[in-house]
Amino acid sequence: MADPTIIKISDILEMGRAGKFDVVSFGRAFEKGPEWVAELLDSIARGLPVSGMVWSKPQDNAWPDIGRYHATTEAMTYILDGQQRSTATCAAAGIRPGCFPEWIWEALGGPALQAGVVLESTRRLPIRPLRKRRHPQVALRDLLADDADIPELVIEAGVKEGSREAAEYAAKLGDMRRQILNAGLPVSWHYGDLASAAETYRRLNKDNGLADWEFQTVALELVVPGARRDVLDPLRWKAASRGFSAVVTGKLLNELIQRQLPARTRRLKVDKADPAEVVAAVTRARHAVEGVMDRAERYGLVDASLIYMPAGLQLLMHLAARFPEALQDGFARRWLVHALVTDRYRTIQGLAEQDLRVVLSAASYQDACQALAVRMAADPWPGVADERLQSRVRGRFGTVATLYALACGCPAGLGVQDLLEPEAVFPSTPMTLVPLWRGELEHSLGNYVLATAATAEVLREHGGWTPAAYEQLRCGNDALDAQCLPVPARGTAAAVPEIVVKERERDLLRRLEVFIQQMTPLLPHAHGQEEQA
Incomplete structure (x- = not known):
């Protein structure tokens, strides 16, 4: 029996639930959000055209039995093109496709992708992300279920039982259910081995926005099957959960691996590489990324709001991938401080690539540090001016926020205690920048303290740094000093918030200058003499 050229949505849901399809191991990870998912289902419900898919059936055990998200798979059908649509269709109906382990589904936000029909009026029934709304909403997981009792679903949504609207909604939802389940998507089929599937994937995505680095990652996956699933994906998810999503990108990971391979086997020539070489390059890249993230957190970069200049x-x-000893001394912190003070990569295009070439061409770690220090010395040293503590966007202060976090996290730095919990000390206890007062003062870093969520809630409840907030927080002098805060006075002696913020700006500038001096010179006579992490 020939494979179908049209596949119904009902079949996609059943195949997903039963784990009968998988995704090619070199394919992109699922990356769509609730709005995109809901719009896809809304298009299907309205009979609007949806682009087709390309599926593959391996012939004569021509593929290893591995999936995109599982080490093994029993699926006989692989998705070459259309993973986002197939997965989104299942997710909207509250179905976790069998090819996704539960923890990966959670990491990708799968449970939050459910959609529902909003009962705005009997003439308008849009499909939107499933969440609390002003109008009643019927979840697609219930509407598309085999045992769906549509009149009961309408009543449960909040429409009055026995009303004319309830009957009209039930009739229209029944039509919508049939339209969705019977809608067919065109499917083209590929038959062949893994290399042929990869070439098909490349051609399908050549004009579809797939970047060169993504094609190179496909080539890596063919040499070391499972590299994306077992190393690269978890590394990106872990980085995102720690606030480093803007730093640890797919492009960066590919570049780290490529730079560790012999020149003759880089990029699309990686198929000529010994798999052991690729495994070693992947391992080295992973250790470098994890090592720099670990150290950055010890330095004070514990939240995405504190991480600028990725x-x-x-x-x-x-630097750490090429020279692992970079994770052993304090040059990295010093170099980062100097780069932040000079705003190194903000204005001069191509400077980051030039610095990278210096690292890659160095014969030793000492040579790399020396060359980077020489290049840094050519930049003017502006210090930290008052205006850098001001932000055009509330709560976003660019590189000076990162400098502030580094100063607070330095072993000889501010030693910032939380205002509510004195045993909670930054950065061993994660904190974020929290405003003392809401409103226009949020444009100044002087209006922000590093604090836990509990402290932030107290400040919010009491309208800022007020006597009532101080009494509830019961913070000691050490915490006040570390945060550069006065004890708020009552009555006519109460300090004006603008004055408090301006005084804190001066205090923060002085403390930042002291910290910056501690990080000078960039290259001490002996590596490691200042490192205490």
Whole structure:
């Protein structure tokens, strides 16, 4: 029996639930959000055209039995093109496709992708992400279920039982259910071995926005099956959960691996590489990324709001991948501080690539540090001016926020205690920048303290740094000093918030200058003499 050229949505849901399809191991990870998923189902419900898919059936055991998200798979059908649509269709109906382990489904936000029909009026029934709304909503997981009792679903959604609207909604939902389940998507089929499937994938995506680095990652996957699933994907998810999503990108990981391979086997020539060489390059890249993230957190970069200049951290990851001893001394912190003070990569295009070439061409770690220090010395040293503590966007202060976090995280730095929990000390206890007062003062870093969520809630409840907030927080002098905060007075002696913020700006500038001096010179006579992490 020939494979179908049209596949119904009902079949996709059943195949997903039963784990009958998988995704090629070199394919992209699922990466769509709730709005995209809901719009896809809304298009299907309205009979609008949806682009087709390309599926593959391996012939004569021509493929290893591995999936995109599982080490093994029993699926006989692989998706070459259309993973986002197939997965989104299942997710909207509350189905976790069998090819996704539960923990990966959670990491990708699968449970939050459910959609529902919003009962705005009997003439308008849009499909939107499933969440609490002003209008009643019927979840697609219930509407598309085999045992769906549509009149009961309408009543449960909040429409009055026995009303004319309830009957009309039930009739229209029944039509919508049939339209969705019977809608067919065109499917083209590929038959052949894994190399042929990869070439098909490349051609399908050649004009579809797939970047060169993604094609190179496909080639890596063919040499070391499972590299994406077992190393690269978890590394990106872990980085995102720690606030480093702008730093640890797929492009960076590919570049780290490519730079560790012999020149003759890089890029699309990786098929000529010994698999052991690729495994070693992947392992080295992983250790560099994890090592720099670990150290950055010890330095004070514990939240995405404190991490700016991702190109600087990416350079340090390249340095650690080429020279693992970079994770043993304090040059990385010093270099990062100097790069932040000079705003190194903000204005001059191509400077990051030039610095990278210096790292890659160095014969030793000492040579790399020396060359980077010489290049850094050519930049003017502006210090930290008052205006850098001001932000055009509330709560976003660019590189000076990262400098502040580094100063607070330095072993000889501020030793910042939380205002509510004195035993909670930054950065061993993760904290974020929290405003003392809401409103226009949020444009100044002087209006922000490093604090836990509990402290932030107290400040919010009491309208800022007020006597009532101080009494509830019961913070000691050490915490006040570390945060550069006065004890708020009552009555006519109460300090004006603008004055408090301006005084804190001066205090923060002085403390930042002290910290920056501690990080000078960039290259001490002996590596490691200042490192205490």
